[in-house]
Amino acid sequence: MNGKLRTLATAAALALAATGLLPATHAGAGPARCPTLKISDGWYGDNEARIEALLADHCGDRGGRKPVAVFDWDNTVVKNDVGDATFSWLLRHDRIRPPEDGDWSTTSRHLTPEAATALGEACPTGVRTLPTATDTRCADELLSVYANGATTAGETAFAGHDHRRTEPQYAWLAQLLHGWTTRQAASFAAAARAENLAAPQGATQRVGTAQVTGWVRYYDQQRDLIRALRDGGFDVWIVSASPEPVVDVWAQGAGVDPTHAIGIRNTTDHGRLTSHLKGCGTVRDGEDTMITYIDGKRCWINQEIFGVRGPAAERVQPADRRQVFAAGDSDTDVSLLRDATGLRLVLNRNKNELMCRAYENGDGRWLVNPMFIEPKKRKTAPYPCATTGYTASDGTAQPVRRPDGSIVPDQPDTVF
Structure with a gap:
Protein backbone atom coordinates (compact mmCIF):
# COMPACT_ATOMS: atom_id res chain seq x y z
CA MET A 1 0.00 0.00 0.00
CA ASN A 2 1.52 3.35 -0.97
CA GLY A 3 1.69 6.28 1.47
CA LYS A 4 -1.38 8.09 0.11
CA LEU A 5 -3.58 5.00 0.22
CA ARG A 6 -2.32 4.13 3.69
CA THR A 7 -3.16 7.65 4.90
CA LEU A 8 -6.66 7.37 3.46
CA ALA A 9 -7.11 3.97 5.03
CA THR A 10 -6.03 5.32 8.42
CA ALA A 11 -8.45 8.24 8.12
CA ALA A 12 -11.27 5.88 7.22
CA ALA A 13 -10.41 3.68 10.19
CA LEU A 14 -10.49 6.68 12.53
CA ALA A 15 -13.87 7.69 11.19
CA LEU A 16 -15.28 4.21 11.68
CA ALA A 17 -13.83 4.00 15.17
CA ALA A 18 -15.60 7.25 16.07
CA THR A 19 -18.93 5.69 15.11
CA GLY A 20 -18.21 2.55 17.09
CA LEU A 21 -18.20 0.37 13.96
CA LEU A 22 -14.50 -0.49 14.32
CA PRO A 23 -12.65 -1.41 17.52
CA ALA A 24 -10.57 1.54 18.72
CA THR A 25 -7.46 -0.68 18.91
CA HIS A 26 -7.50 -0.90 15.10
CA ALA A 27 -7.59 2.83 14.60
CA GLY A 28 -5.98 4.65 17.46
CA ALA A 29 -3.29 2.38 18.82
CA GLY A 30 -0.59 3.52 16.38
CA PRO A 31 2.19 1.46 14.81
CA ALA A 32 3.26 -0.15 18.08
CA ARG A 33 -0.18 -1.71 18.52
CA CYS A 34 -1.24 -2.27 14.93
CA PRO A 35 1.97 -2.41 12.89
CA THR A 36 2.22 -2.39 9.13
CA LEU A 37 4.92 -3.56 6.75
CA LYS A 38 7.55 -0.94 5.98
CA ILE A 39 8.91 -2.64 2.84
CA SER A 40 6.47 -2.99 -0.04
CA ASP A 41 8.92 -3.99 -2.78
CA GLY A 42 8.85 -7.68 -3.65
CA TRP A 43 5.35 -8.52 -2.45
CA TYR A 44 3.15 -10.11 -5.10
CA GLY A 45 -0.47 -9.14 -5.77
CA ASP A 46 -2.43 -8.50 -2.59
CA ASN A 47 -0.09 -10.47 -0.32
CA GLU A 48 1.08 -7.38 1.56
CA ALA A 49 -2.49 -6.20 2.13
CA ARG A 50 -3.62 -9.61 3.36
CA ILE A 51 -0.71 -9.87 5.78
CA GLU A 52 -1.49 -6.39 7.12
CA ALA A 53 -5.13 -7.39 7.54
CA LEU A 54 -3.99 -10.37 9.62
CA LEU A 55 -1.81 -8.06 11.71
CA ALA A 56 -4.73 -5.69 12.26
CA ASP A 57 -7.01 -8.55 13.23
CA HIS A 58 -4.63 -9.72 15.95
CA CYS A 59 -3.08 -6.49 17.20
CA GLY A 60 -3.56 -5.22 20.69
CA ASP A 61 -3.76 -6.98 24.03
CA ARG A 62 -6.48 -9.62 23.76
CA GLY A 63 -5.44 -11.60 26.82
CA GLY A 64 -4.52 -15.27 26.99
CA ARG A 65 -1.96 -16.96 24.74
CA LYS A 66 -0.24 -14.85 22.11
CA PRO A 67 -0.92 -15.81 18.48
CA VAL A 68 1.98 -17.85 17.12
CA ALA A 69 3.88 -17.29 13.86
CA VAL A 70 6.30 -19.95 12.61
CA PHE A 71 8.92 -19.48 9.90
CA ASP A 72 11.09 -22.02 8.17
CA TRP A 73 14.61 -20.61 7.82
CA ASP A 74 16.67 -21.60 4.75
CA ALA A 254 16.26 -11.49 12.03
CA GLY A 255 15.20 -10.37 15.49
CA VAL A 256 14.37 -13.84 16.81
CA ASP A 257 15.84 -14.89 20.15
CA PRO A 258 17.66 -18.27 20.16
CA THR A 259 15.11 -19.51 22.71
CA HIS A 260 12.57 -19.27 19.88
CA ALA A 261 14.66 -21.14 17.29
CA ILE A 262 14.15 -24.88 16.87
CA GLY A 263 16.54 -26.94 14.78
CA ILE A 264 17.98 -30.44 14.78
CA ILE A 294 7.82 -32.36 7.06
CA ASP A 295 5.71 -34.18 9.68
CA GLY A 296 8.63 -33.93 12.10
CA LYS A 297 8.21 -30.15 12.04
CA ARG A 298 4.62 -30.59 13.21
CA CYS A 299 5.80 -32.74 16.10
CA TRP A 300 8.49 -30.32 17.21
CA ASP A 320 -6.50 -22.87 19.30
CA ARG A 321 -3.27 -24.85 19.74
CA ARG A 322 -1.80 -24.18 16.32
CA GLN A 323 0.14 -21.38 14.69
CA VAL A 324 -1.89 -18.55 13.16
CA PHE A 325 0.74 -17.66 10.55
CA ALA A 326 3.41 -19.78 8.85
CA ALA A 327 5.98 -19.24 6.11
CA GLY A 328 7.99 -21.76 4.10
CA ASP A 329 9.50 -22.52 0.72
CA SER A 330 9.80 -26.28 0.32
CA ASP A 331 8.06 -29.64 0.65
CA THR A 332 9.87 -29.90 3.99
CA ASP A 333 7.48 -27.18 5.23
CA VAL A 334 4.18 -28.69 4.09
CA SER A 335 2.91 -29.75 7.54
CA LEU A 336 4.18 -26.56 9.20
CA LEU A 337 2.17 -24.56 6.66
CA ARG A 338 -0.96 -26.72 6.51
CA ASP A 339 -1.40 -26.45 10.28
CA ALA A 340 -1.54 -22.63 10.20
CA THR A 341 -5.06 -21.33 10.85
CA GLY A 342 -4.69 -17.81 9.47
CA LEU A 343 -2.33 -17.31 6.52
CA ARG A 344 0.32 -19.51 4.90
CA LEU A 345 3.06 -17.69 3.00
CA VAL A 346 4.89 -19.75 0.37
CA LEU A 347 8.00 -18.58 -1.44
CA ASN A 348 7.91 -20.28 -4.83
CA ARG A 349 10.91 -22.55 -5.35
CA ASN A 350 9.07 -24.92 -7.70
CA LYS A 351 8.65 -27.67 -5.08
CA ASN A 352 5.95 -30.08 -6.21
CA GLU A 353 3.82 -30.96 -3.19
CA LEU A 354 4.02 -27.52 -1.64
CA MET A 355 3.06 -25.70 -4.83
CA CYS A 356 0.26 -28.17 -5.54
CA ARG A 357 -1.33 -27.36 -2.19
CA ALA A 358 -0.59 -23.64 -2.36
CA TYR A 359 -1.95 -23.14 -5.87
CA GLU A 360 -5.08 -25.19 -5.24
CA ASN A 361 -5.64 -22.95 -2.21
CA GLY A 362 -8.63 -24.95 -1.04
CA ASP A 363 -9.47 -22.74 1.95
CA GLY A 364 -8.23 -19.41 0.56
CA ARG A 365 -5.48 -19.03 3.16
CA TRP A 366 -2.43 -19.68 0.97
CA LEU A 367 -0.27 -16.79 -0.28
CA VAL A 368 2.27 -17.49 -3.03
CA ASN A 369 5.14 -15.07 -3.54
CA PRO A 370 8.23 -15.18 -5.77
CA MET A 371 11.54 -15.39 -3.92
CA PHE A 372 12.69 -11.92 -2.97
CA ILE A 373 16.18 -12.45 -4.42
CA GLU A 374 16.74 -14.26 -7.72
CA PRO A 375 13.18 -15.58 -8.09
CA LYS A 376 12.67 -18.79 -10.02
CA LYS A 377 11.51 -18.60 -13.61
CA ARG A 378 8.07 -19.92 -14.44
CA LYS A 379 7.83 -23.70 -14.42
CA THR A 380 6.61 -24.45 -17.92
CA ALA A 381 4.94 -27.79 -17.19
CA PRO A 382 2.14 -28.02 -14.63
CA TYR A 383 3.01 -29.44 -11.22
CA PRO A 384 2.31 -33.22 -11.30
CA CYS A 385 -0.15 -33.11 -8.41
CA ALA A 386 -2.45 -35.85 -9.71
CA THR A 387 0.33 -38.40 -10.23
CA THR A 388 3.73 -37.96 -8.52
CA GLY A 389 3.65 -34.72 -6.52
CA TYR A 390 3.63 -36.40 -3.08
CA THR A 391 6.49 -38.35 -1.51
CA ALA A 392 5.17 -41.10 0.77
CA SER A 393 6.83 -42.35 3.93
CA ASP A 394 8.50 -45.16 1.98
CA GLY A 395 9.85 -42.72 -0.59
CA THR A 396 7.47 -43.63 -3.41
CA ALA A 397 5.92 -40.88 -5.54
CA GLN A 398 2.13 -40.67 -5.23
CA PRO A 399 -0.70 -38.22 -6.00
CA VAL A 400 -1.23 -35.23 -3.73
CA ARG A 401 -4.47 -35.72 -1.81
CA ARG A 402 -6.83 -33.43 0.06
CA PRO A 403 -7.83 -34.24 3.65
CA ASP A 404 -10.88 -36.12 2.32
CA GLY A 405 -8.70 -38.36 0.16
CA SER A 406 -9.61 -36.82 -3.19
CA ILE A 407 -6.76 -36.04 -5.58
CA VAL A 408 -5.51 -32.51 -6.24
CA PRO A 409 -5.43 -31.87 -10.01
CA ASP A 410 -2.24 -30.70 -11.71
CA GLN A 411 -1.59 -27.01 -11.10
CA PRO A 412 0.00 -24.44 -13.46
CA ASP A 413 2.78 -22.19 -12.18
CA THR A 414 1.35 -18.65 -12.10
CA VAL A 415 3.41 -16.71 -9.53
CA PHE A 416 7.07 -16.28 -10.49
Whole structure:
Protein backbone atom coordinates (compact mmCIF):
# COMPACT_ATOMS: atom_id res chain seq x y z
CA MET A 1 0.00 0.00 0.00
CA ASN A 2 1.52 3.35 -0.97
CA GLY A 3 1.69 6.28 1.47
CA LYS A 4 -1.38 8.09 0.11
CA LEU A 5 -3.58 5.00 0.22
CA ARG A 6 -2.32 4.13 3.69
CA THR A 7 -3.16 7.65 4.90
CA LEU A 8 -6.66 7.37 3.46
CA ALA A 9 -7.11 3.97 5.03
CA THR A 10 -6.03 5.32 8.42
CA ALA A 11 -8.45 8.24 8.12
CA ALA A 12 -11.27 5.88 7.22
CA ALA A 13 -10.41 3.68 10.19
CA LEU A 14 -10.49 6.68 12.53
CA ALA A 15 -13.87 7.69 11.19
CA LEU A 16 -15.28 4.21 11.68
CA ALA A 17 -13.83 4.00 15.17
CA ALA A 18 -15.60 7.25 16.07
CA THR A 19 -18.93 5.69 15.11
CA GLY A 20 -18.21 2.55 17.09
CA LEU A 21 -18.20 0.37 13.96
CA LEU A 22 -14.50 -0.49 14.32
CA PRO A 23 -12.65 -1.41 17.52
CA ALA A 24 -10.57 1.54 18.72
CA THR A 25 -7.46 -0.68 18.91
CA HIS A 26 -7.50 -0.90 15.10
CA ALA A 27 -7.59 2.83 14.60
CA GLY A 28 -5.98 4.65 17.46
CA ALA A 29 -3.29 2.38 18.82
CA GLY A 30 -0.59 3.52 16.38
CA PRO A 31 2.19 1.46 14.81
CA ALA A 32 3.26 -0.15 18.08
CA ARG A 33 -0.18 -1.71 18.52
CA CYS A 34 -1.24 -2.27 14.93
CA PRO A 35 1.97 -2.41 12.89
CA THR A 36 2.22 -2.39 9.13
CA LEU A 37 4.92 -3.56 6.75
CA LYS A 38 7.55 -0.94 5.98
CA ILE A 39 8.91 -2.64 2.84
CA SER A 40 6.47 -2.99 -0.04
CA ASP A 41 8.92 -3.99 -2.78
CA GLY A 42 8.85 -7.68 -3.65
CA TRP A 43 5.35 -8.52 -2.45
CA TYR A 44 3.15 -10.11 -5.10
CA GLY A 45 -0.47 -9.14 -5.77
CA ASP A 46 -2.43 -8.50 -2.59
CA ASN A 47 -0.09 -10.47 -0.32
CA GLU A 48 1.08 -7.38 1.56
CA ALA A 49 -2.49 -6.20 2.13
CA ARG A 50 -3.62 -9.61 3.36
CA ILE A 51 -0.71 -9.87 5.78
CA GLU A 52 -1.49 -6.39 7.12
CA ALA A 53 -5.13 -7.39 7.54
CA LEU A 54 -3.99 -10.37 9.62
CA LEU A 55 -1.81 -8.06 11.71
CA ALA A 56 -4.73 -5.69 12.26
CA ASP A 57 -7.01 -8.55 13.23
CA HIS A 58 -4.63 -9.72 15.95
CA CYS A 59 -3.08 -6.49 17.20
CA GLY A 60 -3.56 -5.22 20.69
CA ASP A 61 -3.76 -6.98 24.03
CA ARG A 62 -6.48 -9.62 23.76
CA GLY A 63 -5.44 -11.60 26.82
CA GLY A 64 -4.52 -15.27 26.99
CA ARG A 65 -1.96 -16.96 24.74
CA LYS A 66 -0.24 -14.85 22.11
CA PRO A 67 -0.92 -15.81 18.48
CA VAL A 68 1.98 -17.85 17.12
CA ALA A 69 3.88 -17.29 13.86
CA VAL A 70 6.30 -19.95 12.61
CA PHE A 71 8.92 -19.48 9.90
CA ASP A 72 11.09 -22.02 8.17
CA TRP A 73 14.61 -20.61 7.82
CA ASP A 74 16.67 -21.60 4.75
CA ASN A 75 15.35 -19.91 1.59
CA THR A 76 12.41 -18.59 3.61
CA VAL A 77 14.01 -15.93 5.83
CA VAL A 78 17.35 -16.00 4.01
CA LYS A 79 18.44 -16.69 0.47
CA ASN A 80 20.47 -19.93 0.30
CA ASP A 81 21.11 -22.47 3.02
CA VAL A 82 22.90 -21.77 6.30
CA GLY A 83 23.42 -25.49 6.95
CA ASP A 84 25.23 -25.81 3.63
CA ALA A 85 27.26 -22.70 4.44
CA THR A 86 28.30 -24.17 7.78
CA PHE A 87 29.17 -27.55 6.28
CA SER A 88 31.40 -25.90 3.69
CA TRP A 89 33.11 -23.89 6.44
CA LEU A 90 33.71 -27.05 8.50
CA LEU A 91 35.39 -28.74 5.55
CA ARG A 92 37.49 -25.72 4.65
CA HIS A 93 38.72 -25.32 8.25
CA ASP A 94 39.37 -28.95 9.30
CA ARG A 95 36.57 -29.02 11.88
CA ILE A 96 35.03 -32.46 11.31
CA ARG A 97 36.10 -35.19 13.68
CA PRO A 98 36.34 -38.78 12.38
CA PRO A 99 34.45 -41.49 14.27
CA GLU A 100 36.60 -42.68 17.18
CA ASP A 101 36.64 -46.31 16.05
CA GLY A 102 36.93 -45.48 12.35
CA ASP A 103 33.46 -46.89 11.68
CA TRP A 104 31.51 -44.27 9.76
CA SER A 105 28.23 -46.13 10.24
CA THR A 106 28.25 -44.80 13.81
CA THR A 107 27.68 -41.28 12.48
CA SER A 108 24.18 -42.14 11.15
CA ARG A 109 21.99 -45.18 11.55
CA HIS A 110 20.77 -44.51 8.00
CA LEU A 111 24.21 -44.47 6.35
CA THR A 112 24.53 -47.37 3.90
CA PRO A 113 27.42 -49.85 4.12
CA GLU A 114 28.62 -48.61 0.74
CA ALA A 115 28.83 -45.02 2.01
CA ALA A 116 30.52 -46.06 5.26
CA THR A 117 33.12 -47.98 3.27
CA ALA A 118 33.69 -45.11 0.84
CA LEU A 119 34.21 -42.64 3.69
CA GLY A 120 36.53 -45.05 5.50
CA GLU A 121 38.65 -45.45 2.40
CA ALA A 122 38.74 -41.72 1.55
CA CYS A 123 39.38 -40.24 4.98
CA PRO A 124 42.31 -40.90 7.34
CA THR A 125 42.03 -42.45 10.79
CA GLY A 126 43.97 -41.72 13.94
CA VAL A 127 43.63 -37.95 13.60
CA ARG A 128 41.83 -35.55 15.91
CA THR A 129 40.16 -33.68 13.03
CA LEU A 130 40.03 -34.53 9.36
CA PRO A 131 42.44 -32.48 7.16
CA THR A 132 39.70 -31.61 4.67
CA ALA A 133 41.16 -28.20 3.84
CA THR A 134 43.94 -29.98 1.94
CA ASP A 135 42.79 -33.61 1.61
CA THR A 136 40.50 -33.21 -1.38
CA ARG A 137 39.67 -36.91 -1.62
CA CYS A 138 38.22 -36.95 1.90
CA ALA A 139 36.51 -33.57 1.42
CA ASP A 140 34.95 -34.66 -1.88
CA GLU A 141 33.55 -37.85 -0.34
CA LEU A 142 32.05 -36.03 2.63
CA LEU A 143 30.57 -33.33 0.40
CA SER A 144 29.09 -35.87 -2.01
CA VAL A 145 27.41 -37.87 0.76
CA TYR A 146 26.02 -34.73 2.39
CA ALA A 147 25.00 -32.74 -0.68
CA ASN A 148 24.05 -35.51 -3.13
CA GLY A 149 23.02 -38.35 -0.84
CA ALA A 150 25.42 -40.55 -2.77
CA THR A 151 29.09 -41.50 -2.75
CA THR A 152 31.47 -40.10 -5.33
CA ALA A 153 31.06 -43.45 -7.11
CA GLY A 154 27.30 -42.89 -7.31
CA GLU A 155 26.20 -45.39 -4.66
CA THR A 156 23.22 -44.50 -2.45
CA ALA A 157 24.45 -43.04 0.84
CA PHE A 158 21.34 -43.22 3.06
CA ALA A 159 18.45 -45.68 3.34
CA GLY A 160 15.83 -47.11 5.68
CA HIS A 161 14.24 -43.86 6.83
CA ASP A 162 10.70 -42.46 6.93
CA HIS A 163 10.66 -39.84 4.20
CA ARG A 164 7.98 -37.78 6.00
CA ARG A 165 9.88 -37.59 9.28
CA THR A 166 13.56 -37.22 8.50
CA GLU A 167 16.09 -36.39 5.82
CA PRO A 168 19.32 -38.21 6.77
CA GLN A 169 21.47 -35.83 4.72
CA TYR A 170 20.26 -32.87 6.80
CA ALA A 171 20.57 -34.83 10.04
CA TRP A 172 24.12 -35.89 9.15
CA LEU A 173 25.42 -32.33 9.40
CA ALA A 174 24.25 -32.16 13.02
CA GLN A 175 25.68 -35.62 13.66
CA LEU A 176 29.07 -34.61 12.23
CA LEU A 177 29.30 -31.96 14.94
CA HIS A 178 29.96 -34.77 17.41
CA GLY A 179 32.78 -34.13 19.83
CA TRP A 180 32.33 -30.35 19.90
CA THR A 181 30.42 -28.35 22.50
CA THR A 182 27.31 -26.40 21.58
CA ARG A 183 29.27 -23.18 22.06
CA GLN A 184 32.01 -24.36 19.69
CA ALA A 185 29.44 -25.39 17.07
CA ALA A 186 27.85 -21.95 17.36
CA SER A 187 31.26 -20.31 16.88
CA PHE A 188 31.73 -22.26 13.64
CA ALA A 189 28.30 -21.12 12.46
CA ALA A 190 29.13 -17.52 13.36
CA ALA A 191 32.34 -17.65 11.33
CA ALA A 192 30.50 -19.12 8.35
CA ARG A 193 27.80 -16.47 8.72
CA ALA A 194 30.33 -13.65 8.65
CA GLU A 195 32.00 -15.05 5.53
CA ASN A 196 28.77 -15.67 3.63
CA LEU A 197 27.24 -12.28 4.43
CA ALA A 198 30.45 -10.52 3.41
CA ALA A 199 30.78 -12.41 0.12
CA PRO A 200 29.27 -10.75 -2.97
CA GLN A 201 25.98 -12.05 -4.26
CA GLY A 202 26.62 -14.96 -6.58
CA ALA A 203 29.99 -15.84 -5.04
CA THR A 204 31.23 -19.42 -4.95
CA GLN A 205 33.85 -21.13 -2.81
CA ARG A 206 36.04 -24.17 -3.37
CA VAL A 207 35.39 -27.18 -1.15
CA GLY A 208 37.56 -30.14 -2.02
CA THR A 209 37.63 -30.02 -5.80
CA ALA A 210 34.09 -28.60 -6.10
CA GLN A 211 32.79 -25.06 -6.44
CA VAL A 212 29.80 -24.50 -4.17
CA THR A 213 27.60 -21.56 -3.21
CA GLY A 214 29.51 -19.06 -1.09
CA TRP A 215 26.99 -16.38 -0.09
CA VAL A 216 23.84 -15.90 1.97
CA ARG A 217 21.53 -12.90 2.37
CA TYR A 218 18.71 -12.09 4.74
CA TYR A 219 15.49 -11.20 2.98
CA ASP A 220 14.75 -7.62 4.07
CA GLN A 221 11.05 -8.27 3.52
CA GLN A 222 11.06 -11.21 5.92
CA ARG A 223 12.97 -9.35 8.61
CA ASP A 224 10.41 -6.58 8.23
CA LEU A 225 7.56 -9.08 8.49
CA ILE A 226 9.04 -10.68 11.61
CA ARG A 227 9.41 -7.20 13.14
CA ALA A 228 5.77 -6.37 12.35
CA LEU A 229 4.50 -9.66 13.76
CA ARG A 230 6.46 -9.20 16.99
CA ASP A 231 5.30 -5.58 17.32
CA GLY A 232 1.76 -6.81 16.76
CA GLY A 233 1.92 -9.20 19.69
CA PHE A 234 2.77 -12.43 17.88
CA ASP A 235 5.02 -15.07 19.41
CA VAL A 236 7.48 -15.62 16.52
CA TRP A 237 9.43 -18.86 16.11
CA ILE A 238 11.93 -20.33 13.66
CA VAL A 239 11.69 -24.07 12.90
CA SER A 240 14.48 -25.33 10.65
CA ALA A 241 16.04 -28.58 9.49
CA SER A 242 19.52 -27.17 10.09
CA PRO A 243 21.38 -27.90 13.36
CA GLU A 244 20.02 -25.85 16.23
CA PRO A 245 23.34 -24.15 17.18
CA VAL A 246 23.53 -22.92 13.58
CA VAL A 247 19.95 -21.64 13.51
CA ASP A 248 20.42 -19.90 16.87
CA VAL A 249 23.29 -17.83 15.48
CA TRP A 250 21.46 -16.79 12.33
CA ALA A 251 18.04 -16.19 13.92
CA GLN A 252 19.30 -13.28 16.01
CA GLY A 253 19.97 -11.35 12.80
CA ALA A 254 16.26 -11.49 12.03
CA GLY A 255 15.20 -10.37 15.49
CA VAL A 256 14.37 -13.84 16.81
CA ASP A 257 15.84 -14.89 20.15
CA PRO A 258 17.66 -18.27 20.16
CA THR A 259 15.11 -19.51 22.71
CA HIS A 260 12.57 -19.27 19.88
CA ALA A 261 14.66 -21.14 17.29
CA ILE A 262 14.15 -24.88 16.87
CA GLY A 263 16.54 -26.94 14.78
CA ILE A 264 17.98 -30.44 14.78
CA ARG A 265 19.02 -31.17 18.36
CA ASN A 266 21.89 -33.48 19.30
CA THR A 267 22.06 -35.39 22.52
CA THR A 268 25.09 -34.55 24.66
CA ASP A 269 27.62 -36.52 26.67
CA HIS A 270 29.65 -34.65 29.30
CA GLY A 271 28.82 -31.36 27.62
CA ARG A 272 29.78 -32.45 24.12
CA LEU A 273 27.50 -33.15 21.17
CA THR A 274 27.07 -36.78 20.17
CA SER A 275 26.09 -38.34 16.85
CA HIS A 276 22.63 -39.08 18.26
CA LEU A 277 19.62 -36.80 18.14
CA LYS A 278 16.86 -35.68 20.46
CA GLY A 279 13.47 -37.25 19.79
CA CYS A 280 9.88 -36.03 19.60
CA GLY A 281 6.48 -37.63 20.08
CA THR A 282 6.88 -41.40 20.07
CA VAL A 283 10.55 -41.16 19.03
CA ARG A 284 12.92 -41.36 21.97
CA ASP A 285 16.25 -39.57 22.31
CA GLY A 286 18.92 -41.47 20.41
CA GLU A 287 16.58 -43.25 18.01
CA ASP A 288 17.51 -40.65 15.37
CA THR A 289 14.38 -41.14 13.27
CA MET A 290 12.56 -37.81 13.49
CA ILE A 291 13.96 -34.33 12.89
CA THR A 292 12.37 -30.98 12.06
CA TYR A 293 11.37 -32.18 8.58
CA ILE A 294 7.82 -32.36 7.06
CA ASP A 295 5.71 -34.18 9.68
CA GLY A 296 8.63 -33.93 12.10
CA LYS A 297 8.21 -30.15 12.04
CA ARG A 298 4.62 -30.59 13.21
CA CYS A 299 5.80 -32.74 16.10
CA TRP A 300 8.49 -30.32 17.21
CA ILE A 301 6.14 -27.33 16.95
CA ASN A 302 3.50 -29.09 19.02
CA GLN A 303 6.03 -30.26 21.58
CA GLU A 304 8.22 -27.17 22.01
CA ILE A 305 5.79 -24.32 21.31
CA PHE A 306 2.46 -25.69 22.48
CA GLY A 307 3.63 -28.14 25.14
CA VAL A 308 2.01 -31.23 23.64
CA ARG A 309 3.84 -34.41 24.71
CA GLY A 310 3.92 -38.03 23.64
CA PRO A 311 2.03 -39.48 20.66
CA ALA A 312 -0.34 -36.50 20.54
CA ALA A 313 2.54 -34.26 19.41
CA GLU A 314 2.56 -36.08 16.07
CA ARG A 315 -1.09 -35.24 15.36
CA VAL A 316 -2.79 -32.08 14.11
CA GLN A 317 -3.99 -30.13 17.14
CA PRO A 318 -7.21 -28.14 17.66
CA ALA A 319 -7.17 -24.70 16.04
CA ASP A 320 -6.50 -22.87 19.30
CA ARG A 321 -3.27 -24.85 19.74
CA ARG A 322 -1.80 -24.18 16.32
CA GLN A 323 0.14 -21.38 14.69
CA VAL A 324 -1.89 -18.55 13.16
CA PHE A 325 0.74 -17.66 10.55
CA ALA A 326 3.41 -19.78 8.85
CA ALA A 327 5.98 -19.24 6.11
CA GLY A 328 7.99 -21.76 4.10
CA ASP A 329 9.50 -22.52 0.72
CA SER A 330 9.80 -26.28 0.32
CA ASP A 331 8.06 -29.64 0.65
CA THR A 332 9.87 -29.90 3.99
CA ASP A 333 7.48 -27.18 5.23
CA VAL A 334 4.18 -28.69 4.09
CA SER A 335 2.91 -29.75 7.54
CA LEU A 336 4.18 -26.56 9.20
CA LEU A 337 2.17 -24.56 6.66
CA ARG A 338 -0.96 -26.72 6.51
CA ASP A 339 -1.40 -26.45 10.28
CA ALA A 340 -1.54 -22.63 10.20
CA THR A 341 -5.06 -21.33 10.85
CA GLY A 342 -4.69 -17.81 9.47
CA LEU A 343 -2.33 -17.31 6.52
CA ARG A 344 0.32 -19.51 4.90
CA LEU A 345 3.06 -17.69 3.00
CA VAL A 346 4.89 -19.75 0.37
CA LEU A 347 8.00 -18.58 -1.44
CA ASN A 348 7.91 -20.28 -4.83
CA ARG A 349 10.91 -22.55 -5.35
CA ASN A 350 9.07 -24.92 -7.70
CA LYS A 351 8.65 -27.67 -5.08
CA ASN A 352 5.95 -30.08 -6.21
CA GLU A 353 3.82 -30.96 -3.19
CA LEU A 354 4.02 -27.52 -1.64
CA MET A 355 3.06 -25.70 -4.83
CA CYS A 356 0.26 -28.17 -5.54
CA ARG A 357 -1.33 -27.36 -2.19
CA ALA A 358 -0.59 -23.64 -2.36
CA TYR A 359 -1.95 -23.14 -5.87
CA GLU A 360 -5.08 -25.19 -5.24
CA ASN A 361 -5.64 -22.95 -2.21
CA GLY A 362 -8.63 -24.95 -1.04
CA ASP A 363 -9.47 -22.74 1.95
CA GLY A 364 -8.23 -19.41 0.56
CA ARG A 365 -5.48 -19.03 3.16
CA TRP A 366 -2.43 -19.68 0.97
CA LEU A 367 -0.27 -16.79 -0.28
CA VAL A 368 2.27 -17.49 -3.03
CA ASN A 369 5.14 -15.07 -3.54
CA PRO A 370 8.23 -15.18 -5.77
CA MET A 371 11.54 -15.39 -3.92
CA PHE A 372 12.69 -11.92 -2.97
CA ILE A 373 16.18 -12.45 -4.42
CA GLU A 374 16.74 -14.26 -7.72
CA PRO A 375 13.18 -15.58 -8.09
CA LYS A 376 12.67 -18.79 -10.02
CA LYS A 377 11.51 -18.60 -13.61
CA ARG A 378 8.07 -19.92 -14.44
CA LYS A 379 7.83 -23.70 -14.42
CA THR A 380 6.61 -24.45 -17.92
CA ALA A 381 4.94 -27.79 -17.19
CA PRO A 382 2.14 -28.02 -14.63
CA TYR A 383 3.01 -29.44 -11.22
CA PRO A 384 2.31 -33.22 -11.30
CA CYS A 385 -0.15 -33.11 -8.41
CA ALA A 386 -2.45 -35.85 -9.71
CA THR A 387 0.33 -38.40 -10.23
CA THR A 388 3.73 -37.96 -8.52
CA GLY A 389 3.65 -34.72 -6.52
CA TYR A 390 3.63 -36.40 -3.08
CA THR A 391 6.49 -38.35 -1.51
CA ALA A 392 5.17 -41.10 0.77
CA SER A 393 6.83 -42.35 3.93
CA ASP A 394 8.50 -45.16 1.98
CA GLY A 395 9.85 -42.72 -0.59
CA THR A 396 7.47 -43.63 -3.41
CA ALA A 397 5.92 -40.88 -5.54
CA GLN A 398 2.13 -40.67 -5.23
CA PRO A 399 -0.70 -38.22 -6.00
CA VAL A 400 -1.23 -35.23 -3.73
CA ARG A 401 -4.47 -35.72 -1.81
CA ARG A 402 -6.83 -33.43 0.06
CA PRO A 403 -7.83 -34.24 3.65
CA ASP A 404 -10.88 -36.12 2.32
CA GLY A 405 -8.70 -38.36 0.16
CA SER A 406 -9.61 -36.82 -3.19
CA ILE A 407 -6.76 -36.04 -5.58
CA VAL A 408 -5.51 -32.51 -6.24
CA PRO A 409 -5.43 -31.87 -10.01
CA ASP A 410 -2.24 -30.70 -11.71
CA GLN A 411 -1.59 -27.01 -11.10
CA PRO A 412 0.00 -24.44 -13.46
CA ASP A 413 2.78 -22.19 -12.18
CA THR A 414 1.35 -18.65 -12.10
CA VAL A 415 3.41 -16.71 -9.53
CA PHE A 416 7.07 -16.28 -10.49
